[in-house]
Amino acid sequence: MNPLLITADRLWDGTGNATRVRPVLQVVGDRIDSVETALLSPKTCSGEVVDFPGCTILPGMIDTHVHLVMSAQPTNEAIIDQVTRESDAERMARIAGNAEAALHAGLTTVRDCGGTKNHVQQVRDRIRRGELVGADIVACGSPITTTLGHCHWLGLVADTYDEVEAAASKMLAEDVDFLKVMATGGNMTATSDPMKAQYDARTLHRIAQMGRDASKHSAAHVLSRVALPAVVAANFRTIEHCDWRVEEFRYEFDPELAKKIIDQNQFVGLTMSGLARRAFLPEVNTLGIGPVKRLDARFACERQMIDAGIRYTIHSDAGVRLCPIERFVLGLRAAERELKLTPTEILRAVTATAAEAIELPDRGVLSAGKRADLIVVEGDPTRDLTCLEKIRAVMKAGVWYHFEKPS
Ligand SMILES: [Zn+2]
Secondary structure, eight states, X not given: OOXXXXXXXXXXXXXXXXXXXXXXXXXXXXXXEXXXXXXXXXXXXXXXXXXXXXXXXXXXXXXXXXXXXXXXXXXXXXXXXXXXXXXXXXXXXHHHHHHHHHHHTTEEEEEEOOOSTTHHHHHHHXXXXXXXXXXXXXXXXXXXXXXTOTTGGGSOBOOSHHHHHHHXXXXXXXXXXXXXXXXXXXXXXXXXXXXSBXXXXXXXXXXXXXXXXXXXXXXXXXXXXXXXXXXXXXXXXXXXXXXXXXXXXXXXXXXXXXXXXXXXXXXXXXXXXXXXXXXXXXXXXXGOHHHHHHHHHHHHHHXXXXXXXXXXXXXXXXXXXXXXXXXXXXXXHHHHHHSOOOHHHHHHHTTHHHHHHTTOTTSSXXXXXXXXXXXXXXXXXXXXXXXXXXXXXXXXXXXXXXXXXXX
C-alpha cells in the first residue's frame, strides 16, 4: 500500500480555531497515517503527492439529520404523496441518489433520521460493499411514532408501551444503527400536534434503554417543551430540533434542564432547514408570517442553549421542503447569520462534534489513526463558509470520489 501525500495551503483539523499552514497529510490505506507541517518540499518525500494550491483540507462533513427517501419538494403534501405512492424500487433509487449527491457536496457521513421499511439500511449496505457510490449512512430505519402521529406515513406506528417495545425490537432486528422516536408531533404531518407529547416518560425511557442495551444510540424529535423533561430523563443521546416552545410565539428556556443535558453529555441538533434559510430563500417569506415570525423566538432560545454550554450539531433535515441534500452549506451560512456563530464554531458542529454526538470515534477529526474522510475546498472556510461550496476533492475511507485536478 503506497502512502499518498496530500498538501494544500492550509489544513483545519476539526478542532479549535486555527489552521495549520503548509500541511502534509499522509494517507495509508483507508486511514490517516500522519498530519505534519512541510519542512521540506513534499516532492522529496516518497509516495504519490497531490498538491492543492490555494486550498484548505478539512474533515469530511457530517449531516446528523437527513431523510434520504424524501425529495425536498416545495410542499409537505407533495413530499408525503411521493413517499407514500412510490414503489420500493423508486424509493431506493431516491435514497441512493441523495446519498451520492451528499458525497459530492462534501458530506462523507449522513445520519438518516427516518425512511421507509428497511430501504435506507439496504442502500447503506450496498454503499459499504462498494456497489454504490455515496456518503456513509447511519440509519434508524423508520422513526417510532403514534397512529396519525408525526411521520406515521413512514410506516412504523406504535401507541402503547408494549407496541413501542415491539417496534424498537423490530428496528433492532432490521439492523439499524440507532433508534429514533417522535416525542412530539411535527410540522410536516397535519394530523399530529407539535405542541403535544406523543409518549409518556416511561415509554420514552424504554426506547433509549433498549438502544443502550443493544450498544446503539438513540434520538428523539422534540418540537415543544412539553416532551423535553422526559427526553432528558430518558437520556437520549441526541435531541433533534430541541424546541423549548410553550406557545405559538413563546419559547421558555430552563437553565436547570439545560444543566442536566450538559451533565449527561447529550447533544442537541439545531435544524437549519428550509424556513431557517429565510435570508437566502425569498420564497420562505411567501409561506405566511406565522412560521417565519416564530423563527426569531426560536433562534433567540437556541442562542441561550449555546451560551449555557449545551453541545450541538447543525443539521439540514434534508429532504423536507426546500431543503435538497446538496445545499447543506446554505444551512451553515444561515446558522452563521441567525445564531451569530463563527465559521469555526459551525465547522466543529458538523465535523468533530457531529462524530462524537452520533458515536463515530473514527472520524470528524484529521489526526493519525482516524479514517481518511476529508474534503479539499478552495480558499479558507474558517474565514468564509462559502468556500465550502467550492469543493475540489472528497475522500472517503482513503478513496477519492470527487476529484478536480489541481490546475
Ligand atoms: Zn427530520
